[in-house]
Amino acid sequence: MSHFRLKTQPVSPPSFASRPLGVNAKRAMGSVNSCETPVLSEAPVSKDRDDYCDYAGPGPWYTCKPDGLHVERFAKKGPASREGCVPTTLPELLKRAAETKWDKPALKIERPLPPLDSEGKAPESLPDDQWKTWTWKQHYDESRKAAKGFIKLGHQPFDAVAMWGFNAPEWMFSTFAAMMAGGMAGGLYPTDTPETAAFKVAHSGASIVVFEDKPKLDKLLKALAARQDAKPPRVKAFVTYGYTPAAGETVDVKGRKVPVLSWSDVIEMGGKESDGEVDQRTKALKPGQCAVLVYTSGTTGDPKAVMLSHDNVHYAGVSVFMTTLKQGAPGFLEGECQERLLSYLPLSHIAGMAVDITMPAVLTALSSNHMTTYFARPYDMKAGTLKDRLCAASPTLMLAVPLVWEKIADKLRSLGAANSGLKQTIGTWAKDLGLQRSKACLMGGDGSYPTGYTLADMLVLSKVKAALGLDQLKYAVTGAAPIRVDTLEYFGSLGLDIHELYGMSESHGCSTISTPACHAWGSCGFQIAGLEVKVFKVDHADINKKTQCPAAPSLDTTDELFQGEICFRGRTIMMGYMAQPDFGPAHIKEIEKKTAEAIDAEGWMHTGDKGIMTDTGMVKITGRFKELIIGDGGENIAPVPIEDHVKAHCDGINEVMMVGDKRKYNVALITLKAVGANGEVPGTDDLDAGAKRVNPEVKTISAAMDDKVWIDAVTAAVTSANNNGKCCPNNAFKIQKFMILPTNFSEDAGYLTPTKKLKRPIVEKAFIKQIEQMYSSKETYVRYQP
Template identity: 45%
Template sequence: MCEMTHRLQVVAKHVLVQAPVAGKEHAVYEPGTHFGVLPEYEHKWPFAEDGPLSEKNAPPNCFPLMLEQAAQRVGKEVALAAEKPVPHVLRPGEAPSLPWEEWTKWTWKEYYDDARRLAKAFIKLGVEQFGSVTIFGFNAPEWALSAMGAMMCGGKFVGIYSTDTPEQVQYKVDHSNAAVAVVDSHAEFAATVAHIEELTCLNAIVCWGTFEPTVIKRKDGSVCKVMSFQECLEFGDSQGSDEALAQRMQAMRPGHAMGIIYTSGTTGQPKAVMIHHDAVVAQGAIGCLDNTGILEGYPARIISYLPLSHIAGSLMDLLFPVYMAYSKGLPSTVYFARHYDLKEMTLAARLQFVRPTIFLGVPRVYEKMQARMMAVAATITGVKKSLATWAKGKGLEYCRSLQAGGSGSKPFFHTIADKLVLSKARDALGLDKCKIFIAGAAPISRETLEYFGQLGMMIQNVYGMSESAGLTTLCLKDHNEFGSVGQAPSGFEVKLFKTGPNGENIEVPRAKPGLKVVPEENQGEICFRGRHIMSGYMANPRFGDEHVQDITEKNASTIDKEGWLHSGDKGYMDTNGVVRITGRYKELIIGAGGENIAPVPVEEAIKKSAPALSNVMMVGDNRKYNIALVTLLCEGATGELPGNNNLAGVALEVNPAVKTISDAIKDPVWHKYIQDAINHANNDPNVCISNAWKIQKFAIVPRDFSIQTGEFTPSLKLKRSVAEATWKELIDPLF
């Protein structure tokens, strides 16, 4: 261990300050196979000669070793904090945070020490080198500790989504070869043991929430141990071996998988994305570049509320903090939100307490904040309303001037407007100390970006996939273009291809900046290459040769022989390197005349004109024309849950006499409101470039879309095929 520590100290001396040599910041890939499928696969990659991702500027490493170095550098700082036990909601929407002295905390040294204790316990409980530990529960310090413990013993952490069914849990535990499952409450425990007879590889279940001692005996006589989290820590102390742990860590390589992110497909079983250690080293090195702005948020206060089982949450809350403490000596404290904060709309209370310096939100979260703030603003009258309108006008003017190509200058009286009004809005949200705002995982509208921008919160949109270990492009601090997904930072490659007659990649020409309508010849599939690309989709040999062959073919169709990861997203890149997404190839609607119609721009245009709508989904593939399903803003709709029948926010203003969705469905005022928005989109040539793109009819869905009801993935992406099948009886009469 001493030798490893010394190596880490040498590594830590490298600072990412050198400017890349032109033409040498990208690696040269030899044609071949650039993925693996087996759990023990060690990923290999070429290094760039220079730049932020060269071997000298971003040396490969493994996360357990980085956590060790972080503990040495910032060991006394608080790393993890949570309220335990979680207090109940006092009344709807009200759940103030506990005083800081009542939070349960781990310092960075305690974080490292407890991860070691867990790793020793996991080895004793049967987690093999290249095995795995599944983690099932809402974000918590125990989630982070278990993930680090799994990595430390040479295995992988595997997150289970809170919305997974017992059958999905069974598949992921079995497919990932999990010997240990760490779970939170009774619900997660019950879902895990529902198919315990089939989970013959599962040796132990560790519970961090309410725990009732029990022993699970299978029919074949085998036993699955059940223990509390504290018992597992003590088991590692008493039964674990430092020597065995040292051997596991010495066998660890940066190209080994550290975690598995299960993608949530609309059909078939989810694919197991293998994230290797070096992929996240590359993400950390990119995050340290000045023009990303991420370093401005460190030392950091981070609120953890997005699922850690998704790449966005795990990267921001779990992995970035370790990398920053290790490489820069910059500590962070991750504060864990309450499990009900999104459902009960009490996240604001946590934000107001934490005052985060970095805030990551999926578009749905920002949209919900916007809707609530607009509803409050609608109640203000008189002089206060005039002052607020004037101040936001100044804020919007400044926000637009900060966009790429703008002057960057403040309008007259902006400083006064900010002091009197805009700063108070940021303060009320608990985001007054936030240095960087990030949005990702799904499209976000320009309207939402400008809404927060006028308040002094410039959101940077990022784009990537689980398969690219998170971000691949982002709107840089000095080149932020609303409506785009930004540029590839130095060291990551992004190109747009069309497929040639022999299956070869043909790069499409870049478009001129600022085009309203981009020719088809400038559009293609967005593809990535670099150190951040996954090891591959994992196959489990126990599942048979056919399964291994199937996963191998899925890998080959995703990562080509030149190392390019094919995203499936359609878009274009302008001559400034700015990328915009115009659709997803699997989502394209094929019009009656063979037109390729991207639904997202049309849907966003309708929502912009009708802010009382929650979701718009265009339907028209293999149909004579297009129709739209729309959902309305309603109480309790969080993305995870569909909410109830009562309208909420600005939806109550469309027709004040109508208070429910069921009444809105029959209301002519509501029908005109929606039709006007559709007409506006249909008549905008920048949105509907021909008649084939126009929407002819619509239907109001009697409830909102949600994860629970199946229309959304866990990262709140729309499952179009599921939604279309679910609402078939609404759709078919419209054609």
């Protein structure tokens, strides 16, 4: 369809210094909270079968081979048709972006990195013109030189390039270089253990490992040496972008001498090579070939490698941004201007990979705009200085996981509580109007501005957004984990509408989306253009036996009749989980089995998530089947809504984890907000943010564990959840006892995944002694005993 054949001529968007505040006067001071497009009462979901991919035939609709091809599926018309989104490869899109926006900034980073001072404080952001910058042409040229360097070092078609370190331009270059050299890119989480990193390097078939610093190399070498794989790792070179190794340096990998080179060494090497081989390999790429590997952050066992094809990635950009979002988020990708984002989420995660690496190339190639990726500093999350980089980048698009949004909300609530007198009165008045405005923009609302909103925005709301660096934001989004409704309401009161999306690595991240024109708190949105989303009752023994659930009358519905497993089908669905031939036949058989358990004979990707779809087309997740607590009476209890209610009713609570599977009643482990607790590390004993307000006389977690005010506050929050019929419809759902833990759950301790999801089985096993103490006690609050 012609509406996807967008402009590809060079354009001249405004420079950084002349950034527009918004697309019109109303949105200049609050572009996130803008529903100038009429608010919808029904999701914009096509009911024409021809707009969805044809799955005629017996299947299977997947492949597990690294050199396999994605099984083609196209719709007869619309965005998902071959004509609506012509299949191509990511290097071709990067080339098109370089040709049409050659002089526009693509990547910007502060180099050299401004270090923390002796007191651990971060210096101010550099002026924009002092950030090291690569234009789109330089992005393409650097990636191409890297590809030639990788080939010279021995990279073969269908090999992987593995990256390990914090976000940096070299991640981007390596991703596209891997493809140009005929292979695929595979990222590692910065927080991966050496053993996990070694598994991914070996499993991906990485011939090149691009890494940040020497400690990572030392840990990786030790872990690789300890592995007992059938075949040794394929690594032919280690390339660092964080320091300069000695000239001619080599390291031992299973008896082989493998060179260690700097990034500049590889670029210099590639610059001396002819173009013949890289041209041949790039031309030989097929849209159905694997472009990137995204390793799942599962709670048990080795992670699985999701294979995403060039077409998966390309179509996701077209569907999510060029179709669904462009129609529902006025101002984004409109005209000829610069869209900006800040890269800080792990680039190995589907969100970071898609939003920061591949989507900017796709959107710059296909739209009249160009995207610029700014990089956060490696210490920003731990040092609490992410806001400084947001203020420097002034993003127009921002994706944050719930933990980040909740940390920002905690800080703002703390600052607001410190106000008094007239200032507090004005702030409360402005936030009340902001909340009214946000509620008017919810699905079915009238999109109206309450009387006095313009003044409230000018005096308070716009200043809050500017202080956060979010005053030019056109689209704010959250995903990767459930977000509490009270967090969305709080940002709504500040004039910031955050939109929830939902998906998984296996579906290239975004499968349902919320837009300013169509969103509802508590819903993760509606299906993106050309993708089918349905809810099925699925047979426990055979995923091919399923019955579609009827549409729910509302998001508040709790009737089991409407609840089932959420499933996806369409062009964004993965090729399959990759089976590494080097690991032997048993591994291949195991991975093929896991893939067949994920994608059924009709091509439906089974998510493992329980949910509903309303008659207006909105999706809501009600639980995860693996997380369901099966009560002593056989009840299926979804813990997350209950846990979220408790957290929402006591600002000092950080995390709640219910336990009760096959037990007579439920108990809960509770952690409190602490200084330094950011999900990666547990933080200190000192109470932080909202926790300080529960009882100002109590400063630490250890003191709160014995404080009557604190115990009463947590008890009240638990009681509130127990008395709420929506999340606790009967006694089997209620929390009967709880315990406050002396420290927070963290990734370092092994209790959270890299995306900050609770590893419930591991937490339960680690605290089984304390759990049994609760079950043997007669008290509601059971004091922690080591």
